[in-house]
Amino acid sequence: MSPTDSLVRPAVRWSLGHALPSTVMRNAARRGDLQGRLVDRRVAHDHAALRAIADEVRSSGPLHRARYALMTAHQPVVREVLTSNDFRTGVFDAGDEGVLGRLGTWAADPAAFGPLSPPSLLVTEPPQHTRYRKLVTRVFSVRAVEGLRERTQQVADELLDDLEAQARPGDGPVDLVERYCALLPVTVIAEILGVPAGERDRVLAFGAAAAPSLDLGLGYAEFRRVERALAGFRAWLAEHLAGLREHPGDDLMSQLVAAREDGVGLSDAELEATAGLVLAAGFETTVNLLSNGIVLLTEHPDELARLRADPSLWSTAVDEVLRVDPPVLLTGRVARRDTEVAGVAVRRGSVVTCLLAGANRDPAVFADPDRFDVGRANARDHVSFSAGRHYCLGAALARMEGEVGLRTVLDRFPDLALERGARRRPTRILRGWETLPARLGV
Ligand code: HEM
Incomplete structure (x- = not known):
């Protein structure tokens, strides 16, 4: 690649992946387009605004025709699209003939590494996906996840011991995201990947740097930072995997290295x-x-009291949190041929945006959908983990971490109170809190 190419290609990748879609969406939003309004970062995190858009999308039939994509917030339609063989993941495909598709193919970095670059499972389709996912699923089994429960509990207890030991009367609030919510998953992931304790901070740094790669509308500097962080992570991983191959541990990654079909x-x-x-x-x-x-449960003390009275509700409560405030706003699929969805014709190449957050409040599936109810009989029917062949591989792990993590902090600090200054993340597709100042009440 010439020096000019190596400067131009990242800029084209950024333009196609971030600048163009966000400019197009901002302009569309100004004209009232529902998809444009949806990816406005203020809307993506505002329950009432999001609900209003989802209701409008739903009321226009199984598929709403926005300017640049079809949209749906009907849960059965979301499931139909996500399970259909007529759709694929990924926006640009090597076979795309349009100008943007050709430009995307030219600018693609053959050494690109990230959740949306091949051979990531997320952008692989059958038949490769079938073989590949089968091997990974075998290692990430429900039994393997249950095996991590005790260790997750231990990590949660230790993190809270540290928090409590450092919280002295008169001190200011602690940030629960930084000191607890972020540290629990990264420690579990480090265990899965077989990362030695001394290198965990690196995994935390890589994780924080990689997360925005799943989002939309990054600025150029951030986009390049993410690309560089991912390249750094890949280099580190190559060495780490070579180490596991030579000296396998009892972690899941070592098992994946050895797995055969x-x-x-x-x-x-x-x-x-x-x-x-x-x-x-x-x-x-x-x-x-x-x-x-943490936010939903502290905002609904009656629901928290129900959990305290009947801890067997915890697993349902985690699904209800996932339903009401899903960490992933939406996903999309591209029609690989002319097809039909819920009786509506869909042309090859059309993008269908599946509004997961909207499908989770589909009144045809959930009675009184806006109510947060930790005992909801069908809370588990949400689509926050997607559906079909790309259904989240880590769903069992995430549910286990959610249950252990939430229950431990709320049992340990019954008087936990959130303080002013809580802030949502700036991301649009990934939804959560960037900072949650709290008093532990000890
Ligand atoms: C609450 C936490 C989580 C949520 C809400 C979530 C959500 C999702 C969603 C929505 C998808 C599918 C996207 C699509 O269909 O386009 C997905 C896929 C995936 N997730 Fe998760 N996820 C979570 C945690 C995890 C964890 C802990 C892992 C670690 C093992 C994980 C690993 C994966 C993988 C490997 C895929 C791709 C599967 C495939 O394409 O076959 N996720 N996740």
Whole structure:
């Protein structure tokens, strides 16, 4: 690649992936377009505004025709799109013939690494996806996750011991996101990846840097920072995986390195991509689940009292948090051929935006959908983990971490009170709190 190319290509990648979509969406929003309004960062985090848009999308039929995409907030339609073989993930495809598709192919960095770059599971489709995901699922089994529960509990207890030891009367509030919500998932991910304790801070730094790669509308400087952080993570991973191959531990990554299906294992690129995806897709989403849960439960003391009276409701409560305040706002799919969804014709190449947050409040599925009810019988029917073949691989892990993490902090500090200064994250697709100042009440 010529020096000019190496300057121009990242700029084109950024323009296509971030600048163009956000400019187009801002302009569309000004004209009242629902998709444009939806990805405005103020709306993405405002329950009432989001609900109003989702209701409007839903009231216009199974698929709402926005200027640049079709949209749906009907849960059965979301499920139909996400499970259909007529749709694929990823916006640009090597086969796209349009000008933007060709430009995207030219600007693509063959060494690109990230949750939305091949061979990440998220942008792989059958038949590769089937074999690849089967191997990964076998290692990330429900049993393996249950095996991590005790360790997760221990980590949560230790983090809260530290918080309590440092909280002296007269001190200011502590930031629960920084000191608790962020540290629990990263420690669990580090255990899964077999990272030695001394290198965990690096995983935390990589995780924080990689998370925005799943978002939209990054500024150029941030986009380049994310690309560089991901490249750094990949280099570190290559060395780490070579180490695990030579000296396997009892962590899940070592098992994935050794996993075989009909004698064939994952390639180095697939192993690196999977480790990268576990970090990018499993870190900030879980931090957001914990912070959203702390806010919802402290804002609904009656629901918290129900949990205290009947702790068997905790697992339902975690699903209810995921339903009401999902860490991922939406996902999208592209029609790979002319097709039909809920009886509506969809042309090849059309993008369908599945509004997960809207489908979670579909009144046809959830009675009184805006009510936060920790005993809701069908709370688990939300689509916060998506659906179909890309259904979140870490769902069981996230539920376990959500349950242990929320229950431990709220049991330990029954008088926990949030203080002024709480702030939502600036991201649009990933939804959660950036900072949650709190008094522990000890
Ligand atoms: C509350 C926490 C989490 C939420 C809300 C969440 C949400 C999601 C969603 C919505 C998707 C699918 C996106 C799409 O269909 O386009 C997904 C995929 C995925 N998630 Fe999660 N996730 C969470 C935690 C985790 C964790 C802890 C892991 C770690 C193992 C993880 C690993 C993955 C992977 C590997 C995929 C891709 C699966 C595939 O494409 O086959 N996630 N997640």
